[in-house]
Amino acid sequence: MSEGATASDSPFIQGRNARLYGKPRERCPYAEGTQDRTAWLQAYDEAADDRAEQDTGTTDPQTAPKP
Numbered sequence: 001m002s003e004g005a006t007a008s009d010s011p012f013i014q015g016r017n018a019r020l021y022g023k024p025r026e027r028c029p030y031a032e033g034t035q036d037r038t039a040w041l042q043a044y045d046e047a048a049d050d051r052a053e054q055d056t057g058t059t060d061p062q063t064a065p066k067p
Helices: 011-020 035-056
Strands: none
Touching: 011 035
């Protein structure tokens, strides 16, 4: 990360946030074949998995908090 950059500047965080805020996957701002694009798309897709778990209530029973 460059000097003065924050975690929210990273392509990974940007991709995750794009998914969470309802932006389409096709809006990835990074060029085809770059590491930044790979990170953005990975985070976007992983955020979808996280949302599915939250929406359906499925969690790992070993890590779920006890009621």
